[in-house]
Structures are given as C-alpha cells and as structure tokens.
Amino acid sequence: MSDTTPPAGPPTRxxxxxxxxxxxxxxxxxxxxxxxxxxFVYGFIGWTIWLSMTTSSLLPNNTFAGLRQYEVLFxxxxxxxxxxxxxxxxxxxxxxxxxxxLFLAILLDQKIxxxxxxxxxxxxxxxxxxxxxxxVWKWLLNPGLGLEHFVQSLGWTGFSFDWLVNPDMAIYAVVxxxxxxxxxxxxxxxxxxxxxxxxxxxxxxxxxxxxLPRVYLSIIIPSLRPVFFSAIIxxxxxxxxxxxxxxALTGGGPGYSTWVPAIFMYDFGFNRGQxxxxxxxxxxxxxxxxxxxxxxxxAELKERRDGRKN
Amino acid sequence: MxxxxxxxxxxxxxxxxAALSIGSVASAAPDKGTVSVLNWWTSGSEAKSMxxxxxxxxxxxxxxxxDAVSGGGGSNxxxxxxxxxxxxxxxxxxxxxxxxxxxxxxxxxxxxxxEVAKQQDWSKILPGPVAKGMQCDGHFVAVPFNLHRINWxxxxxxxxxxxxxxxxxxxNSFVAALDKLKAAGITPIAGGGDTWQVATExxxxxxxxxxxxxxxxxxxxxxxxxxxxxxxVKALSRLRTLQKYEDANDQGLxxxxxxxxxxxxxxxxQIMGDWAKGEITNAGATPGDQVACMAMPGEHSGFxxxxxxxxxxxxxxxxxxxxxxxxxxxxxxxxxxxxxxxKGSIPVREGVSLDGFDACAQKAQxxxxxxxxxxxxxxxxxxxxxxxGAVKGALFDVIAKFYNNxxxxxEAAAKQMASQAKQAKLMSSM
Numbered sequence: 001m002s003d004t005t006p007p008a009g010p011p012t013r014x015x016x017x018x019x020x021x022x023x024x025x026x027x028x029x030x031x032x033x034x035x036x037x038x039x040f041v042y043g044f045i046g047w048t049i050w051l052s053m054t055t056s057s058l059l060p061n062n063t064f065a066g067l068r069q070y071e072v073l074f075x076x077x078x079x080x081x082x083x084x085x086x087x088x089x090x091x092x093x094x095x096x097x098x099x100x101x102l103f104l105a106i107l108l109d110q111k112i113x114x115x116x117x118x119x120x121x122x123x124x125x126x127x128x129x130x131x132x133x134x135x136v137w138k139w140l141l142n143p144g145l146g147l148e149h150f151v152q153s154l155g156w157t158g159f160s161f162d163w164l165v166n167p168d169m170a171i172y173a174v175v176x177x178x179x180x181x182x183x184x185x186x187x188x189x190x191x192x193x194x195x196x197x198x199x200x201x202x203x204x205x206x207x208x209x210x211x212l213p214r215v216y217l218s219i220i221i222p223s224l225r226p227v228f229f230s231a232i233i234x235x236x237x238x239x240x241x242x243x244x245x246x247x248a249l250t251g252g253g254p255g256y257s258t259w260v261p262a263i264f265m266y267d268f269g270f271n272r273g274q275x276x277x278x279x280x281x282x283x284x285x286x287x288x289x290x291x292x293x294x295x296x297x298x299a300e301l302k303e304r305r306d307g308r309k310n
Numbered sequence: 311m312x313x314x315x316x317x318x319x320x321x322x323x324x325x326x327x328a329a330l331s332i333g334s335v336a337s338a339a340p341d342k343g344t345v346s347v348l349n350w351w352t353s354g355s356e357a358k359s360m361x362x363x364x365x366x367x368x369x370x371x372x373x374x375x376x377d378a379v380s381g382g383g384g385s386n387x388x389x390x391x392x393x394x395x396x397x398x399x400x401x402x403x404x405x406x407x408x409x410x411x412x413x414x415x416x417x418x419x420x421x422x423x424x425e426v427a428k429q430q431d432w433s434k435i436l437p438g439p440v441a442k443g444m445q446c447d448g449h450f451v452a453v454p455f456n457l458h459r460i461n462w463x464x465x466x467x468x469x470x471x472x473x474x475x476x477x478x479x480x481x482n483s484f485v486a487a488l489d490k491l492k493a494a495g496i497t498p499i500a501g502g503g504d505t506w507q508v509a510t511e512x513x514x515x516x517x518x519x520x521x522x523x524x525x526x527x528x529x530x531x532x533x534x535x536x537x538x539x540x541x542x543v544k545a546l547s548r549l550r551t552l553q554k555y556e557d558a559n560d561q562g563l564x565x566x567x568x569x570x571x572x573x574x575x576x577x578x579x580q581i582m583g584d585w586a587k588g589e590i591t592n593a594g595a596t597p598g599d600q601v602a603c604m605a606m607p608g609e610h611s612g613f614x615x616x617x618x619x620x621x622x623x624x625x626x627x628x629x630x631x632x633x634x635x636x637x638x639x640x641x642x643x644x645x646x647x648x649x650x651x652x653k654g655s656i657p658v659r660e661g662v663s664l665d666g667f668d669a670c671a672q673k674a675q676x677x678x679x680x681x682x683x684x685x686x687x688x689x690x691x692x693x694x695x696x697x698x699g700a701v702k703g704a705l706f707d708v709i710a711k712f713y714n715n716x717x718x719x720x721e722a723a724a725k726q727m728a729s730q731a732k733q734a735k736l737m738s739s740m
Contacts, residue, residue, distance in 0.1 A: 059395070103336070143558075250562060254713075
C-alpha cells in the first residue's frame with residue numbers, strides 16, 4: 001500500500017502550486033496598479049471632498065466647516081462666470097465637433113481621390129499640443145496682428161473681428177480654436193464608423209427606393225450610435241478639463257471673462273491660498289462629469305445587456 | 311584607432327578623477343552648514359545675483375543650495391514650498407513676501423532671527439514699514455533684499471517731443487500729453503488689459519489720487535468706508551480715463567513686451583514698477599535718458615514699494631548658523647549694492663553707496679527718503695505686499711470686472727471692492 005502512493009506524491013504537490021499560480025498570478029500582477037489606483041485616484045478624490053468641507057486656506061487643515069466653502073463659492077461672481085463659460089464652451093464645442101466631424105466624414109466617405117491625404121490633413125491638428133494651438137490662434141485672432149488686420153489691409157477697412165479682446169465674445173474665440181483642434185479627430189472616429197456599416201443594408205434600402213438623405217438619416221446615422229457615444233464621452237471630459245487652451249489663448253482674460261472652473265480651481269487653490277474653495281470647485285467639477293456621464297453609461301450598458309439577451 | 315580610443319578614454323578617466331578630487335576638496339571647505347534657498351529668481355540677472363550670494367556664503371564656509379523654481383511669477387515656487395512643507399522637507403529660506411510672511415509664521419513654521427537683526431541693528435537700518443513686515447509677534451523671521459518702486463511712469467522722450475507734448479507735472483497735464491500722443495498716432499499708454507498690469511497701474515493712481523493715508527486705510531486695513539469712498543471712485547474714474555489711451559488689442563501682451571513698445575517709440579508711456587529698467591537696458595536705451603522716469607502724477611506724492619524677502623524656516627540646530635549667515639550676508643552693504651544694481655531696485659538698508667546706479671535709481675532713492683520722512687511709504691497691494699493672496703485676488707477680480715465692463719460705474723466697483731475684500735478676508739482668517 002505504502003509503495004503505491006509515493007510516486008504520485010511529487011506531481012500532486014506541484015500541481016496545486018501551478019494551479020494556484022494560474023489562478024492568482026493575474027490578480028497578484030494587478031494588485032500594485034489596483035492599489036495605486038485606489039490611493040491616487042479614489043483616495044485623493046476622497047481627500048479633496050473632505051478638504052472642501054474644512055477651513056483649509058494656505059495649507060490643508062482638518063477643521064470641519066460644513067458647507068461654508070460652497071456657500072461662499074456660490075456667492076462669487078468669478079465662479080458663476082466660470083460655470084457659464086463652461087456651459088457655453090461645452091455645448092458649442094461638443095455640438096460643433098460632432099456636426100463638423102460627421103459632415104467631413106460623410107464627404108470623405110464618398111470614395112474620393114486622395115482620401116488618405118485629406119484624412120491626414122484633418123487629423124493633423126490633434127497632433128499639436130493645446131498650448132501650441134492656443135498660441136497660434138492667439139496670433140490669428142488678435143485684431144492688431146491677425147485676421148482683422150489682414151482683411152483690413154486687403155481693403156475692407158470696415159471689417160472687424162475682435163472676439164479675442166472683447167470680454168463678451170472671447171469665450172467664442174476659445175470655441176473656434178478648440179473645435180479646430182478636435183474636429184478632425186471626430187471625423188476620423190466617424191469615418192471608421194462609416195466604414196464598419198454593412199453595405200448590403202444600404203443596397204437593400206436603395207433597391208427599395210430610399211433616397212440618399214433617407215438612407216443617411218434612417219440607416220447610417222442611427223448605426224453610428226456607438227461612435228456618437230464614444231465621441232461625446234471624450235469631448236465632454238475634454239471640455240470639463242479644459243485649462244491649457246484657455247491659458248495659452250486668452251490667459252483667462254480679458255479680466256476673468258474666459259475663466260473656466262479648472263482655472264478657478266487652480267487659481268484659488270494654488271495662487272490665492274484658498275485650498276478649501278479650490279477643493280469645493282474641484283468637487284463640483286467631478287460631480288458635473290459624473291452627472292454628464294452617468295445617464296449615457298447607464299443607457300449604453302442597458303443596451304448592451306438587452307442586445308445580449310436577444 | 312582602437313588604441314588611441316583606449317588612451318583617450320583613460321585620459322578622460324584621469325581628468326574625471328582629478329576633477330572629482332578637486333571637487334571634493336572644494337566642497338570640503340564649506341562645512342559650517344548648508345542652507346537651501348527656495349526662490350523664483352531664474353532670469354539672467356536675478357540668477358546671477360543669487361550666485362553672487364552663494365559665493366559670498368561659500369567664502370564664509372557655508373553652502374547655499376539654490377532651489378530656483380521658474381514660472382508663474384512665483385506661484386510654482388509657492389506650490390513647491392507647500393508640498394515640501396507637507397513632506398517635512400522645508401527649505402532653510404524661501405522667497406516669501408508681504409503678509410504671507412505672517413501666515414507662515416502663524417502656522418508655526420518660521421524661525422526667529424532676532425540675533426542677526428540685533429547684530430546688524432535692523433530696526434535702525436531698515437525703513438519702518440519694511441522692518442515691521444519682516445516681523446511676526448515682535449520677532450524678525452524674514453530678511454528683505456531690495457526695494458522696488460511701483461508708482462513709476464516710463465516715458466519715451468522722443469515720442470513725447472514728436473507729439474509736441476511736454477513732460478507732465480500733474481494729472482491734467484498728464485492727460486493733455488496723452489491726448490497729444492494720441493493725435494500724433496502713437497499709442498499713448500502701453501498697457502492693455504492684463505489684470506496684473508491694470509492693477510499695477512491702479513496702484514500708482516490710487517496713491518497719487520488719495521495719498522498715503524487713504525491708501526493704507528483702503529488697501530492695508532481694508533476699511534470699508536475707505537474702499538467705497540469718493541476718493542476711490544475718483545481713482546477708479548481716472549483708471550477709466552487712462553483706459554481710453556490704451557490699445558485694446560494689446561490684451562494678453564506681457565509687461566516686458568509693453569516696455570519694449572515704449573523703448574521703440576511705438577507707445578508713449580508705460581506705468582510699471584522699476585523692473586522695467588531691465589527691459590529698457592536690454593533694448594539698448596538708458597533709463598532716465600531716452601526713456602524718462604516720472605512718479606505717477608496726481609495730488610499726492612509718495613512711494614509704493616515692493617520689498618522682495620526671504621522667510622527663514624525652523625530647521626535642526628545644525629542649519630541655524632547657515633541660515634543666520636544667509637540673512638546677515640543678504641543685508642551686507644556689499645551684496646545690497648551688487649544685487650540691487652543688477653535687479654533695478656534700490657538697496658533696502660541705509661548706508662549703501664549709490665555711486666554707479668542709474669538716474670532713475672538715484673531719483674527713487676531721494677523720493678524714498680522724502681516719503682519715509684512724510685510717512686508716505688506704502689506697501690503695494692498689486693504686488694502682494696499689503697494683502698494675502700485671497701484678498702488681493704478679490705480686489706483684482708473687481709478691478710478686472712470694472713476695466714472690462716465699460717458699463718460698470720466707478721461707484722459700483724468701489725462698493726464691490728469693499729464687500730468682496732471683506733468676504734475674502736473673512737475666508738482666509740477662518
């Protein structure tokens with residue numbers, strides 16, 4: 001009896017180790033990044049939320065102040081200017097990028113010549129950093145140096161385009177530069193989406209006598225839904241985070257007329273020694289991102305689950 | 311080939327070893343202590359001046375580590391300071407000025423340097439308001455480096471001549487000169503909308519309009535009745551007047567670009583602190599000669615100052631000697647002369663010869679002495695000398711709003727100044 005068991009010993013001792021490793025190695029490998037994520041993303045989100053409820057000024061402290069910082073925040077003109085600017089910027093930026101992106105993608109999809117070249121040209125602005133974009137457009141839009149000066153020198157002396165230095169219009173100048181930067185990228189997304197559509201459906205529709213606009217409205221654009229979803233998620237998060245473009249293009253000016261919440265957060269937190277207010281602004285920005293993303297995520301997940309059931 | 315390469319390497323190694331041994335000999339000498347100095351002086355002349363200080367300390371056997379952080383007019387350096395304090399790795403000395411000195415001191419971080427102050431008799435050699443600014447609870451915790459004058463107007467003499475105007479002497483002749491410049495097709499004032507530059511202009515206007523007592527009541531003590539007073543309304547109206555002579559297209563241009571425009575004669579004047587002299591000299595002109603300097607005209611004369619300073623932080627005892635040496639050397643007449651000549655400011659202590667300083671520095675010095683006598687020496691609110699960042703930010707917001715909204719009345723702006731400053735003060739002292 002005792003002779004039969006020993007040969008089986010070593011392999012069975014080895015097998016559980018390997019099996020254990022197979023099972024746990026991926027998890028062990030993920031632990032460091034998981035811990036890092038937990039501490040540096042969720043940990044600091046938690047800390048920021050806590051700081052927004054303290055009296056922190058020059059340095060962080062832990063004296064609880066309830067919602068006092070938020071009360072003050074809501075009384076500040078600078079904050080509301082920042083929020084309204086973000087709303088104007090966000091809506092126009094997302095809408096214009098989607099519209100221009102889709103339009104260019106449809107045009108490029110007409111099996112035209114030199115499509116590769118054109119695609120590269122449209123995509124190229126994305127390769128520039130936002131700071132470069134900001135500086136270039138700062139020169140282009142400056143009335144004394146750029147577009148206005150150029151058109152006037154051609155003879156149209158009445159031409160005026162002073163958005164960049166006009167406090168009421170400067171935020172729209174930011175939209176122009178931002179859309180220029182990102183529209184090509186959205187075009188590429190849509191183009192990839194268009195290429196993925198099954199042509200037999202389109203042919204079938206055409207045989208049934210559907211006009212071209214009808215084909216686009218009823219078949220092509222609805223089937224681009226996932227592309228719209230990814231493009232909107234990307235653009236909305238880019239819009240809420242926007243900071244460097246504004247700094248490079250207008251420096252937040254004239255005055256604070258092109259401030260956005262990210263600039264508010266940075267200036268109050270780091271320049272003005274009001275960390276509590278800065279943290280309150282950061283918390284609200286995060287809440288805004290969550291609010292913008294949540295319904296879309298839920299809708300998309302629901303769709304996917306329903307799709308699997310079918 | 312191979313052999314030569316090998317020889318080459320060996321030779322290099324030999325040189326490196328020799329350099330290392332020399333290095334270790336050289337660094338063996340300063341063993342009396344080390345002071346790390348956090349600052350944002352990274353531009354040419356300023357960085358060079360810090361090296362002068364470092365050499366002077368090395369001669370005494372102390373090592374100075376120059377932790378210069380560039381960018382953001384000091385805001386990057388302040389962020390580094392905060393994170394270094396959070397991680398318990400505070401510098402020996404950090405460039406901090408104005409009421410922020412007291413803030414760090416209240417947080418229990420500052421080191422008492424009364425011993426050095428007594429040795430050099432700081433209470434006597436420093437101007438009263440400056441000495442007071444370096445103290446906290448009656449103890450010296452910071453050392454001043456210089457005095458910049460803010461309320462200067464820089465005027466291109468040939469542009470003025472071309473426009474047929476004369477050097478202004480009061481507010482009305484000032485505006486008349488601006489009118490003539492405008493008529494001659496020259497941008498009268500290079501300014502143009504950047505909030506910090508507008509606030510710097512307003513700093514000069516406020517003192518010239520209301521005088522030192524008004525300035526102190528409003529910007530140092532934040533008295534609501536001074537902030538919303540008729541004098542403030544008058545000063546704001548004058549800012550609105552000057553705005554008409556500025557080119558709105560200059561929005562977003564930096565102050566040194568604007569100084570350059572004055573030197574080239576594209577613009578007639580600039581209202582700016584005396585660091586503009588560096589740009590004037592770089593452009594090949596002499597301050598006081600091609601570009602004249604004049605105190606901002608108005609009903610009152612005085613001196614709006616910015617004193618750059620370094621606060622000492624509590625460290626272990628072994629570093630104390632080096633920190634003391636840093637403070638002592640910074641206020642030595644030799645360093646004060648070298649440093650301020652390079653920086654464009656004037657020495658902050660008395661008893662330093664101004665031989666070889668330019669005409670504008672000489673004039674700043676004599677105006678400073680007169681202002682000190684008449685109690686007309688005031689700390690600049692636009693350069694963080696009078697208020698903490700929170701309050702300064704609130705004042706800047708109102709000035710920016712007023713400047714960029716032509717429909718806003720001076721009365722409304724003055725009222726908002728009073729209420730927003732109070733709010734910010736409350737928040738920062740919570």
